[in-house]
Amino acid sequence: MEMSNEQIHDIASAAWNGYQYLQKLTVRERADLMYAIAEEIEALDEELINAAHRETALPLARLQGEKGRTVHQWRSYADALRTGVYADVRIDTGDGAAKSDIRKYNKGLGPVAVFGASNFPFAFSTAGGDTASAIAAGCSVVYKEHPAHPETSRIMEHAIKRGVAKFGAPDTVFDCVKGSSNSVGETLVLNPLIKAVAFTGSFRGGKALFDLGASRSEPVPVFAEMGSVNPILALPDYLNQHGETLAAQYVASLTLGVGQFCTNPGLFIAVKGSALTLLKEGLKKAISEIGESSMLHAGICKAFQENKTILSKQPDVELLGKGVNTQEDKAGAAIYLTSGAAFLANQHLREEVFGPVGLVVECSDTDEVYAVLASVPGQLTITFAATVVDIQQNSSLLTLAQEKCGRxxxxxxxxxxxxxxxxxxxxxxxxTTDSRFTSVGPDAVKRFLRPVSFQNWPNQLLPQELQDDNPLKIARIVNTVYTPE
Amino acid sequence: MEMSNEQIHDIASAAWNGYQYLQKLTVRERADLMYAIAEEIEALDEELINAAHRETALPLARLQGEKGRTVHQWRSYADALRTGVYADVRIDTGDGAAKSDIRKYNKGLGPVAVFGASNFPFAFSTAGGDTASAIAAGCSVVYKEHPAHPETSRIMEHAIKRGVAKFGAPDTVFDCVKGSSNSVGETLVLNPLIKAVAFTGSFRGGKALFDLGASRSEPVPVFAEMGSVNPILALPDYLNQHGETLAAQYVASLTLGVGQFCTNPGLFIAVKGSALTLLKEGLKKAISEIGESSMLHAGICKAFQENKTILSKQPDVELLGKGVNTQEDKAGAAIYLTSGAAFLANQHLREEVFGPVGLVVECSDTDEVYAVLASVPGQLTITFAATVVDIQQNSSLLTLAQEKCGRxxxxxxxxxxxxxxxxxxxxxxxxTTDSRFTSVGPDAVKRFLRPVSFQNWPNQLLPQELQDDNPLKIARIVNTVYTPE
Structure with missing residues (x-):
């Protein structure tokens, strides 16, 4: 079903009312609403797991785990919210004369458009972390359904709506727009009542939304998490001591969930030598034991096969080892090998292949490791397979890595x-499109908040968060001093 | 002097080194650096005040006050920094097994390009709040000099550099690019080593920089504070009780500093009736007593005269009263009058006239006040000239106002x-271009910070902010509990 522009507009208008409702709730009340939603998600049974399994090919155990994680997101963000950490209250009481009484707290930005990810049908889709953190911020959510798992979305949508109804909130605090064409999402992002956007997915999709958000007559922040190649830096001392376990560990991580994680370690960087030679043997053996698997949907698998072929045909790139692959429509794992020099000369090698494919970059020395790391763009993570001695001998690598990633x-x-x-x-x-924010953990709430100051207001007209007697018992900074409840 | 692209590139490259130096300092050391700079600014004498007076026409007393404010900015931001509030440390120590030890703190974004404002030659220029908050965040600064006060800039630049040298930091932590053409600033913002931009000034200038930042192959956040018309809502009960003092108060604020403040109250909204009739008389009288004054520079005065003329010629706009104005090159204050209906029908009336000009919007009732407020775009401030009774009777206005402004x-x-x-x-x-941030107060530092997590690192390799024994004695959240030093 493709929603019309009018339907999308009506949903965004209703979301404005939902936002106004949420703005009048205290942080405690919003936390209670989140608990009510968490309870409904937790109560979902095999119907949810089976639908997601059918639609995403993800294993049942993984989906059970992801469901637990999703419930935990709602509850832990709510718990954090209750402490007042996101109200971020500052009170300066002034001197009754030249210096005013000024009090500041955070409020929500407005209705948030959330785009679901195909690789996390629960934790980063309908009821995922973006939705939970927007509601925590007091923002209503208009969710753009991911077309790869409509039935999963529908079940989650209804669970959220049951939680909303049980709490007694209006149904305008959460709704969905539906349709598989890009124009549905575009119409939503361009709606003037939408005040922020959250997205998890491909670079192409995320960057397009970012540009769209910036192009509006009233630009809006677009937080897009677009994945990365997550380099592993295997340093000499560590490689000598732990090469064998590292090979197995790397292949397990590379092929986990058919390599369909934003934090999948697509790049393995090390200095050549006997330790690396041994490790390569280990990688070859470990990857050969990996069976083929279905990916999230046919489009992802097709892109994976194409990108893997492109990688394999790059100059100075050779196949190091591969897993089973007998069927076109399933993903076979593989590890390729290239040199530091070839990597530096070819920017195609820096691009993510979404799926279970790794590239080992064999460097002539640690200076070349530095150059290779310097050549990659921003990352979600960088992993040091290193001993303390390795780090002490290569502190410039750690300094560089801090500039390149979030974790x-x-x-x-x-x-x-x-x-x-x-x-x-x-x-x-x-x-991501804004390194100042996270999309996992309670701090994800910060993306959707903005401060408002109240100057010289009578106590009874202030929001509860700012009142003298601190009725919500939240942590606040009062006259520059941190004041627990 | 117009700097060449090469000179600008060299300065940005050097700033990267300055940034790397600052990143290695702890929050305490950065605070000490800021104090060293504050001391040099404080020690500046009449040479600074006289140069600024010559270049901006601002009165000596105002400039003395602004100098004190500037010093206070450096010191109060440094004091806040020392408490650890901007390191924003979260430590989750895990369970030694499935749950990792993860520790997060904020680091700087990278070199920041700061654009000076003409209306605050000290507090929002070379050594102003943007520079202070970037240094607090551990970011080096490349300052784009405002062409209206080059001599003032030079004196401040040298003071900062003396402070930097006395602290023992390299001179790359702060430098200036010079030139009056737009291309100097554009070249700076497009330099890939610049990782954030701060600007205070006109909508046109700020929006152009925002678009430029978003257009880069690596987009960067641009915080531009672009002013507003700062509506005053004079509600009936208050108007009845305090109309007389309000008239004098409004005219004083409107004409303060020749109306050259971002928070200048250009819009005065009230319901018609006998109280407003009296107030209009008061405004007329008060404005007639305002002398003409020089503005910051000839370009601003020319734009003021033009915009004032445009406003005066709008349909259903009449002159309510005016101050002295005998000279073309000086600004004469004026207050115009229109109806709520005319305001709603004409979007030109929502635009800022930078200078001592106000517009009174006479509404038929409080519903029309609501409609008028709803029609204005985002504001820095909204002021309620109201009693408690007024607010209680018009709570929807307060709700709306919170959506429209920061204060x-x-x-x-x-x-x-x-x-x-x-x-x-x-x-x-x-x-502004991002309502989630402030450019005044210590929280201005937040604009230039991003979090980095360390997972499973040995204690001795962690930044001091994250080490077990908390050597910097900063406030941290440890295992979800706030832990003062």
Missing amino acids: LLFGGMPTGVEVVYAMQHGGPFPA | LLFGGMPTGVEVVYAMQHGGPFPA
């Missing part, structure tokens, strides 16, 4: 984005 | 932007 790992693999306060799921362009 | 005043006038934590100097487009 730095010491050991481990970047897949697995934990939903905690300290998570930064973001990074410099083109990983 | 809401209850009584008083919006001119006078206090440098405190609770200040929001910003607002929805077109008041």
